[in-house]
Each structure stands twice: as C-alpha cells, then as structure tokens.
Amino acid sequence: MKKQKIIFYKGMLLLFVWAVSLCSFAQNITLRGNVSDTKGDPLVGVTVQAEGSTAGTVTDADGNFTLPNVPGNATLVVSYMGMRTQTIELNGRTTLNVVLEEDAELLDEVVVVGYGTQTRREITGSIANVSEENFNKGINRDASDLLQGKVAGLIVTSGSGDVTRGSQIRLRGTSTLQNDQGPMIVIDGIPGGDMSTVSPSDIESISVLKDASSAAIYGSRAAGGVILITTKRGSGAKNLLQYDGYVSVDQVANKPDMMNAAEWRATNKELGNDISNFDGYTADTDWFGEMLRTGISTNHSISLSGGGPKHNYRASYTFLDRTGIARDNEMTRHSFRFQLQQRAINDRLRVGLTGSGTLTDMRFPFRDDFILAYNMPPVYPVYNEDGSYFTAANNAYDQGNPVQNQDQNYRKASNNYFYGAGDLQFDIVEGLNLKASLYKSRFSSDYSEWEDPRNSRGDGNNGLAVRQARKWDRELMEWTANYETTFGADKTHKFDAILGYSWENNVFSSQRSQATDFVVNSMGADNIQSGNSLKIG
Numbered sequence: 001m002k003k004q005k006i007i008f009y010k011g012m013l014l015l016f017v018w019a020v021s022l023c024s025f026a027q028n029i030t031l032r033g034n035v036s037d038t039k040g041d042p043l044v045g046v047t048v049q050a051e052g053s054t055a056g057t058v059t060d061a062d063g064n065f066t067l068p069n070v071p072g073n074a075t076l077v078v079s080y081m082g083m084r085t086q087t088i089e090l091n092g093r094t095t096l097n098v099v100l101e102e103d104a105e106l107l108d109e110v111v112v113v114g115y116g117t118q119t120r121r122e123i124t125g126s127i128a129n130v131s132e133e134n135f136n137k138g139i140n141r142d143a144s145d146l147l148q149g150k151v152a153g154l155i156v157t158s159g160s161g162d163v164t165r166g167s168q169i170r171l172r173g174t175s176t177l178q179n180d181q182g183p184m185i186v187i188d189g190i191p192g193g194d195m196s197t198v199s200p201s202d203i204e205s206i207s208v209l210k211d212a213s214s215a216a217i218y219g220s221r222a223a224g225g226v227i228l229i230t231t232k233r234g235s236g237a238k239n240l241l242q243y244d245g246y247v248s249v250d251q252v253a254n255k256p257d258m259m260n261a262a263e264w265r266a267t268n269k270e271l272g273n274d275i276s277n278f279d280g281y282t283a284d285t286d287w288f289g290e291m292l293r294t295g296i297s298t299n300h301s302i303s304l305s306g307g308g309p310k311h312n313y314r315a316s317y318t319f320l321d322r323t324g325i326a327r328d329n330e331m332t333r334h335s336f337r338f339q340l341q342q343r344a345i346n347d348r349l350r351v352g353l354t355g356s357g358t359l360t361d362m363r364f365p366f367r368d369d370f371i372l373a374y375n376m377p378p379v380y381p382v383y384n385e386d387g388s389y390f391t392a393a394n395n396a397y398d399q400g401n402p403v404q405n406q407d408q409n410y411r412k413a414s415n416n417y418f419y420g421a422g423d424l425q426f427d428i429v430e431g432l433n434l435k436a437s438l439y440k441s442r443f444s445s446d447y448s449e450w451e452d453p454r455n456s457r458g459d460g461n462n463g464l465a466v467r468q469a470r471k472w473d474r475e476l477m478e479w480t481a482n483y484e485t486t487f488g489a490d491k492t493h494k495f496d497a498i499l500g501y502s503w504e505n506n507v508f509s510s511q512r513s514q515a516t517d518f519v520v521n522s523m524g525a526d527n528i529q530s531g532n533s534l535k536i537g
Contacts, residue, residue: 045152400456
C-alpha cells in the first residue's frame with residue numbers, strides 16, 4: 001500500500017512539472033540574439049519574425065536583435081537577402097544565435113548595376129536587389145512601398161497623411177550634397193526619374209546601389225545612393241491578361257483630444273475667465289472631427305502581355321484614386337505604359353520601344369487651418385440655422401471658421417508626364433555589343449490657388465488667386481560599347497569593359513500670375529484676370 005502511494009505521488013509530481021513547463025512555453029518572453037554569416041561576421045538588417053504573427057524586428061549594426069512579447073513556443077523565421085531562410089522553434093529559449101548560409105542559387109541571380117548587369121557572385125560593391133517575389137505584398141501605393149523593410153540601411157518614411165506627398169527615402173542617413181534629396185532614381189536605364197511615374201504593378205525588380213564604388217558612374221547626383229528600377233517586359237507565346245486592385249482606408253492615428261463644450265465652460269470658470277460673451281452659443285462642436293474624415297484609396301491595374309520567338313510586348317493601365325483624412329486633400333492618377341521589343345538577324349539585332357504617361361490631379365490641404373481648430377471654442381457651431389457658415393468677429397478667440405476655409409479655398413495642381421524611349425542593340429562579334437538609346441520626356445504642371453474673400457483666409461485681400469504653369473522638356477542620347485570575355489583554365493576569369501558617351505539637354509520654363517481684390521468670386525482662380533491687382537511674372 002505504501003509503495004502504491006509513493007508511485008501515486010511521483011505521478012502527480014511528474015504531471016505538475018509537465019504542466020508548469022507547458023505554461024512556461026505558453027507565456028510570452030523577450031527574445032534576444034545575434035545573427036552572423038558562416039565567417040562569423042554580423043549581418044545587418046536581417047528580418048527576425050515570429051511565424052503567424054506581426055511580431056518582428058531587424059538586426060542592428062552588430063547583428064543583434066531584441067524581440068519582445070513573443071510566445072515561448074513560437075516558431076521563428078530568420079531571413080536575409082542572398083541567404084537561406086531559417087525556421088527555428090524556440091522551445092522556451094530566451095537567447096538565440098543564428099548562422100545564415102549563402103544561397104548558391106541567388107549567387108547566380110542577374111543584378112542591374114548602372115550601365116550593365118552582373119551576377120551576385122561578381123559584385124564587389126554594396127548592392128541589394130529585390131525581385132518581384134520578394135516585394136512587400138498587400139497595399140503598395142508607390143514603388144517605395146515595395147522596398148519598406150527589404151533593404152538594410154534604406155529608410156522609407158511618410159511624414160504626414162497628405163495623399164499628394166510621396167514617401168521620403170534615405171539610404172544610410174543624410175547627405176550634404178544635392179541638398180539631401182535622397183537616392184537618385186533610374187528607371188529602365190534613364191537617370192533622374194520619379195518613382196511616382198511608375199505603377200508598382202509594372203515593376204519587375206529594384207536594385208539599390210548603396211556605396212560610393214557602386215554609384216560612382218553617376219557622379220555627385222548619386223551622393224545619396226542610387227535606386228535602379230526595371231519594369232516588366234512581355235514574354236511567352238500566349239497573350240496574358242492580368243488584373244489586380246485593392247480598396248483601403250486611412251484613419252487618424254492620434255486625433256487631438258479636445259474639450260467638449262461643458263468641459264470648456266467649466267475650465268474657463270475655474271480659471272476665472274470671463275466668457276459671458278459666449279453665453280448665447282449652445283453648440284458642442286468637435287472641430288477636428290468636422291475637418292477630418294476616413295480616407296479611402298482605390299487602385300485598379302490591368303495589363304496585357306505576350307510575344308513570340310522574335311518579339312515581345314506589354315501594355316498596362318493603372319488608376320489610383322485617394323481621398324485624404326483632411327476634407328480638402330485628394331489625388332487621382334492615371335498611368336499607362338507600353339513596351340515592344342523585336343529581334344532580327346539571328347537575334348544579333350534587338351530594337352526596343354517604350355512609352356509611358358502619367359496624369360495626376362491633386363488638391364493640397366491648407367495645414368494651418370488645423371491651428372484654427374485648436375483655437376475655436378467648442379460652443380461655436382459650424383453652420384448657422386439657415387445653413388450658412390458660422391462666423392463671429394467680436395471675440396478674442398475668433399480667427400475664422402476652419403471648415404469654411406476648407407470648403408471655399410483650394411490649392412490644386414494638374415501634372416502631366418509623358419516620355420518615349422527607343423534603343424537599338426547589335427552584337428558585332430561574340431562578346432562585343434553596341435547600343436544606342438534615345439529618350440525624350442515632357443513634364444507639365446498647371447497650379448491654381450484660391451483664397452475666397454468670404455472667409456478669414458481671403459478677406460484681407462478681398463480674394464487671392466494664383467495661377468502657375470511650368471514645363472520641363474528633357475532629351476537624352478547615349479551610346480555604349482560593351483566587351484565581355486572569359487579566359488583561363490575552365491574559363492574561371494572574366495574580363496568586362498564598357499565605353500560610353502552620354503548627351504543630355506534640359507529646358508525649363510515657368511510663368512506665374514497673381515491677383516487680389518475681386519468683385520466676382522464664383523469662378524475662383526479661373527477668373528484671375530478680373531482681379532484689380534494682377535501681377536504676371
């Protein structure tokens with residue numbers, strides 16, 4: 001009997017230990033560790049993420065990482081460009097050292113580098129290449145969204161909720177040259193491009209030249225690094241029709257917490273302020289709530305591609321419509337692109353033609369209207385009983401109705417960008433290739449601004465209208481000769497040389513008109529000639 005009791009107690013003890021260990025695995029932990037390569041060198045920017053959750057981080061300059069609030073029994077995914085991804089079960093561990101191995105297949109991947117291509121194993125500079133299968137999935141409003149968190153040292157930020165402003169890109173900090181304009185953008189070999197002119201669905205791969213040796217061929221323009229974008233080409237014998245799209249919403253993350261009418265009156269009474277002038281106002285207005293909304297973004301992209309033994313083609317169209325969280329902020333963009341390539345003379349001759357266009361309509365917000373929202377008492381209404389905008393002019397708080405400003409004033413721009421490019425390549429002999437390229441583009445912008453005399457922004461000038469037209473024509477011609485050969489035992493040595501000439505011409509023009517003191521305000525800036533103080537420059 002005594003022996004049976006001992007066995008029973010041992011069984012209960014084992015069950016208790018097992019239950020405690022199970023609970024410990026179920027608890028969340030803070031995981032710390034290090035990631036290095038097979039040589040023991042730390043890897044910077046390695047992605048460390050708990051599988052099936054949003055918990056994730058990247059390694060620092062020493063290869064260290066800290067991942068808080070992770071389940072003790074989680075499965076960890078450690079990934080880095082050019083390395084084999086590892087999947088590791090934690091089993092309750094709080095420290096972890098990971099060694100990543102190079103992916104041999106990726107070493108043979110072709111990477112765009114300036115005026116040519118190389119395989120990864122041939123690259124000596126600091127270059128990162130992100131292909132389509134490694135792009136960020138989900139909602140990508142422009143090309144920069146594809147790279148977020150994908151390249152070590154590349155920082156992509158959005159400074160505001162303004163839908164007319166693109167993301168800011170910085171590569172390994174800031175630069176004192178070029179007024180810190182960020183990396184230089186090269187699209188299909190054409191330097192000086194703009195990411196907003198390329199739809200994310202048209203991009204095949206992106207290479208990032210991070211160090212001076214990699215970007216040296218572009219000179220001081222590349223002081224902040226270089227981003228090389230390669231767009232998609234048609235392939236295959238069958239026609240392929242593709243569509244993708246999304247609908248997303250944007251909401252204010254940190255809406256100011258303002259006092260309501262009762263709190264405002266109580267606070268002023270406590271402070272001893274005389275607010276008897278406001279006794280006749282009984283509204284309870286959330287001014288930020290009136291000026292803000294839920295932003296909606298809609299994107300539709302369709303493409304048709306195909307080809308044959310001697311040719312390929314691709315054509316695409318993308319429509320993007322965005323309404324910002326501010327009531328006076330919106331953007332609409334139409335983008336189209338086509339590409340055609342023909343091969344002849346036993347594939348020694350290749351002729352390519354590319355065309356693209358982007359039409360963008362934008363409305364920019366007046367940010368200082370939100371300062372008025374801070375100052376407007378909540379007892380003021382937005383509208384009078386007859387539906388007109390509420391205005392008051394006898395109290396120290398009164399600086400204008402910000403909702404009225406949003407509705408009656410505007411700053412708009414219509415930007416159009418078109419370009420065409422053609423190239424001809426010919427293989428003279430084995431290893432020797434000649435290429436001639438011609439590029440021409442035009443960017444035009446029509447800006448208009450209107451400050452209505454019926455509200456606080458425009459009443460000082462009795463209305464203000466601004467119209468500005470800008471135009472930028474650009475031409476680029478390039479000729480290159482490239483020679484490549486291998487030699488030595490088993491062709492283990494490679495010689496590659498390039499000789500080229502580039503000619504570029506830019507013509508920029510701008511005209512600006514401004515007028516004040518309007519008699520008729522119903523037509524806004526379109527009636528600028530009716531102003532009594534017209535200035536043209």
